[in-house]
Amino acid sequence: MKQFLSFIKKEFLHIWRDKRTMFILLGMPVVQIIIFGFALTNEVKNSKIAILDYAKDAASTSLITELDASRYFEIDKNLYSYDEIEAEFKKGKIKLALVIPQQFASDLQHFNKAQVQLIADASDPNTANQLTNYATAVIMDYQKRITNDRKLPYTINTEIRNLYNPQLKGAYNFVPGVMAMVLLLVCTMMTAITIVKEKEMGTMEIMLVSPMKPQMVVIAKAVPYLVLSAVNISSILLLSRFVLDVPINGSLVLLLFESILFILVSLSLGLLISSAAASQQTAMFISLVGMFLPTVMLSGFMFPIENMPLALRIVSNIVPAKWYFTIVKSVMIKGIGLHAIWKETLVLTGMMLFFLTVAIKKFKIRLA
Amino acid sequence: MNAVRVNSIIKTYGKKKEITALQDISFEVKPSELYGIIGPDGAGKTSLFRILTTLLLADSGNATVDGFDVVKDYKEIRKRVGYMPGKFSLYQDLSVEENLNFFATIFNTTIRENYDLIKDIYQQIEPFKDRKAGKLSGGMKQKLALSCALIHRPSVLFLDEPTTGVDAVSRKEFWEMLKRLKEQGITILVSTPYMDEAGLCDRVALIQTGKILSINTPQGIVDDYKKPLWAVKSPNMLQLLNELKERNEVEDIYPFGEYHHLVLKNNIKREELEQWIKQSTPEAVTVEAVRPDIEDCFISLMKN
Amino acid sequence: MSTDKVITAEQLTKRFGDFTAVDHISFEVQKGEIFGFLGANGAGKTTAMRMLCGLSLPTSGKATVAGFDVYKENEKIKKNIGYMSQKFSLYDDLTVKENMRFYGGIYGMSDKQIKDKTVFILKHLHLESEGNKLVKSLPLGWKQKLAFSVAIFHEPEIVFLDEPTGGVDPVTRREFWNMIYQAAADGITIFVTTHYMDEAEYCNRVSIMVDGRIDALDTPSQLKKTYEATSMDEVFLKLARKAVRNAD
Structure with missing residues (x-):
């Protein structure tokens, strides 16, 4: 036990003495959260839209006011015919137009059902998609409100895609994504690199020749990164809660438990890589290409998995971050409990056991 | 009982076992002997040391260290050997004392417990104990590494090329330290590519491309050299070398320090030798009969 | 300046902060000379050699290599020197021929020159059958001999050898020195560092650096006389x- 503690102490000294790396490891999540939260956000703010109002009744006017009042949109122009829409799009200033048909108010009143049309400039499909989503959300808000106000027997329910993110804030998606990325980077890459470094320096030979159990060497190397990751999770959660205003809706304990599970998966992956790699560069390369890229691409954090071809959807299932990403979204943002994410939790546990077993089996008590 | 016993060890590498590192190696090391494995890079020294320190498995053959089998009893051996690998560098970002403390704990001991053993060596670097290992000079690093390998009072110490890349002064000091350690009863196996270090060992095994050329005391190896050996010198050494190479009487000639060493097939008198050297090289030539040293023996063994 | 002085150094100095790595060294090396450059680890050999190779600017003092100034003409110096060390020599994952083609190419040799020279060297070293083998599959001794051939492939005026024979067996070590003698006889100046003191004897003149200064510079036999030593x-x-x- 004393050997073990002494080893862990040594690892902390390594981290502590290499101030630059330590700063990067601890500062990276902070910077990422801030960059993703503010700069790279795909939030819409004061986008200019055009209105083609055929109705010009009380209901349409109040809907337009509602849109204008929201901080996402600003009415730039009132149009009088369809043709004008295309002309405006071509000018490039306006990306979205709202068309309100005649009898808008009466349709609402009599049938509790009315149609509006959103026309977006889809030359930039992402923006178009976002703008229509935002506009839909505002219209739904309006609809809900008038429904409540009038206490009508019928409510019109249209499917809303951003059900759990009423404000449509980009940060909601990024926080779980950054958590998965940072944990993977710190745990997998750093663990792999430090173990391989001992191999390169020849100290691993001494460790093997010493009475210390080889498995203990490996576990001792992983402990400091577990601690570092705990610090990172805390700083991410604090930042997202108090700076980005992303609430933690579900149980914090559950969230931390799931994060530790994911850390263990990442650490075992790191150990596995270290047993295969002979140089620090190889370890880094495998971690980046083999782990980091799939996490960014296939976890659902950057690109929605539903939109991917079947092959990629299947592949995404073996990316641990995908499961963790789902879990964090569910617990943190939707506020769901373990009952809804037991499947994902089970998958991660399975992955951890699998990787850890393989890693320890592959770890040699001798050289090559 | 022998401290180390190696019996018909064969080790190959590669998928088809196409690279042979050790071909049927056998030797024995007595307790508290300073035993040198002398040979150039690629002779198989490191493979041999790794097999004996239980880090590698041999293809065939067996070996014991301190009476324990290197395969079966590897845990027992790991408790009682000290090992300094060739490319071993300490933790550069830890101080001298932190390094030593760490290795002490890893081997279940403390600096205090075995201080008397490393005192001689450690005292020389103790004034710098707060300095990072990365900031030490080559000689000091080596002393620290030796202290770390000794901290658990091993019964057998394996030093793989401890003096490679180290300058002549530090090398000399290092060998003096080894001599004192041996007096404390520690068996030491040391490998080196420097032939001149052979003379500092009790016994040596000369090794080349995985084969042992000869095992003996340094004196014994020299005594085994039976051919007539002369040192020759002239103002134009290259010409002398090329001329003499062509003579029938000459078995071998090679540069050796300021002289060329001339190996003859048959004994001849000095005057006779001087005579026929002068025929081909009229310049002033010095001729002296010399006693071979380990390097002459190694060259002769290699060429046979 | 006489043309047979291939290297001249006058009060050459290199400081790193307040640490003087090379402390006012002065010496000259003649054309075709084998010049041994000795010193303990940390004495300043590597720093001095880097300045002469045009890799590092001196803090003060003067030096010329192959007639070119180390301050201003380091590109010209690089064209006229060869370099080989124990650590960096040939690319392990290229074949012998590919290595030669690469180095010849770096020094702007024509395809025909490279081809002829490659054939010549392989024949000379009796390695004709090894030309298409990967360098890593060759024994260390051959590698070092090949590396030396490659270092003088472009027929430089001077070749710098940094511990070229470390770990090499005694027979190959001597074959290596034979090659050095041959190159020197062909007019290439040899500037060599080594940890083997017997190799110091093979040099025409030897300088010994201590604490950044050249403490001794003479022929081996004169040095032994001066210091009343046998070796x-x-x-x-x-x-x-x-x-x-x-x-x-």
Whole structure:
């Protein structure tokens, strides 16, 4: 036990003495959260839209006011015919137009059902998609409100895609994504690199020749990164809660438990890589290409998995971050409990056991 | 009982076992002997040391260290050997004392417990104990590494090329330290590519491309050299070398320090030798009969 | 300046902060000379050699290599020197021929020159059948001999050898020195560092650096006389033991 503690102490000294790396490891999540939260956000703010109002009744006017009042949109122009829409799009200033048909108010009143049309400039499909989503959300808000106000027997329910993110804030998606990325980077890459470094320096030979159990060497190397990751999770959660205003809706304990599970998966992956790699560069390369890229691409954090071809959807299932990403979204943002994410939790546990077993089996008590 | 016993060890590498590192190696090391494995890079020294320190498995053959089998009893051996690998560098970002403390704990001991053993060596670097290992000079690093390998009072110490890349002064000091350690009863196996270090060992095994050329005391190896050996010198050494190479009487000639060493097939008198050297090289030539040293023996063994 | 002085150094100095790595060294090397450059670890050999190769600017002092100034004409210097060290020599994952083609290409040799020279060298070293083998599959001794051939592939005026024979067996070591003698006889100046003191004897002149200064410079036999020593090993120990500095 004393050997073990002494080893862990040594690892902390390594981290502590290499101030630059330590700063990067601890500062990276902070910077990422801030960059993703503010700069790279795909939030819409004061986008200019055009209105083609055929109705010009009380209901349409109040809907337009509602849109204008929201901080996402600003009415730039009132149009009088369809043709004008295309002309405006071509000018490039306006990306979205709202068309309100005649009898808008009466349709609402009599049938509790009315149609509006959103026309977006889809030359930039992402923006178009976002703008229509935002506009839909505002219209739904309006609809809900008038429904409540009038206490009508019928409510019109249209499917809303951003059900759990009423404000449509980009940060909601990024926080779980950054958590998965940072944990993977710190745990997998750093663990792999430090173990391989001992191999390169020849100290691993001494460790093997010493009475210390080889498995203990490996576990001792992983402990400091577990601690570092705990610090990172805390700083991410604090930042997202108090700076980005992303609430933690579900149980914090559950969230931390799931994060530790994911850390263990990442650490075992790191150990596995270290047993295969002979140089620090190889370890880094495998971690980046083999782990980091799939996490960014296939976890659902950057690109929605539903939109991917079947092959990629299947592949995404073996990316641990995908499961963790789902879990964090569910617990943190939707506020769901373990009952809804037991499947994902089970998958991660399975992955951890699998990787850890393989890693320890592959770890040699001798050289090559 | 022998401290180390190696019996018909064969080790190959590669998928088809196409690279042979050790071909049927056998030797024995007595307790508290300073035993040198002398040979150039690629002779198989490191493979041999790794097999004996239980880090590698041999293809065939067996070996014991301190009476324990290197395969079966590897845990027992790991408790009682000290090992300094060739490319071993300490933790550069830890101080001298932190390094030593760490290795002490890893081997279940403390600096205090075995201080008397490393005192001689450690005292020389103790004034710098707060300095990072990365900031030490080559000689000091080596002393620290030796202290770390000794901290658990091993019964057998394996030093793989401890003096490679180290300058002549530090090398000399290092060998003096080894001599004192041996007096404390520690068996030491040391490998080196420097032939001149052979003379500092009790016994040596000369090794080349995985084969042992000869095992003996340094004196014994020299005594085994039976051919007539002369040192020759002239103002134009290259010409002398090329001329003499062509003579029938000459078995071998090679540069050796300021002289060329001339190996003859048959004994001849000095005057006779001087005579026929002068025929081909009229310049002033010095001729002296010399006693071979380990390097002459190694060259002769290699060429046979 | 006479043309047979291939290297001249006058009060050449290199400081790193307040540490003087090379401290006002002055010497000259003649064309075709084998010049041994000795010193303990940390004495300043590597720094001095880097300045002469045009890799590092001196802090003060003057030096010319192959007639070119180390301050202003380091590109020209690089064209006229060869370099080989124990650590960096040939690319392991290229074949012997590919290595030669690469180095020839770097020095702007024509395809035909490269081809002829490759054939010549392989024949000379009796390695004709090894030309298409990967360098890593060759024994160390062959590698070092090949590396030396490659270092003088472009027929430089001077070749710098940094511990070229470390770890090489005694027979190959001597074959290596034969190649050095041959190159020197062909007019290539040899500037060599080594830890083997017997090799110091093979040099025409030897300089010994201690704490950044050149403490001794002479022929091996004269050095032994001056320091009343029987071997260069003794001379070296006598001088190097005076060192106070302890850098690496």
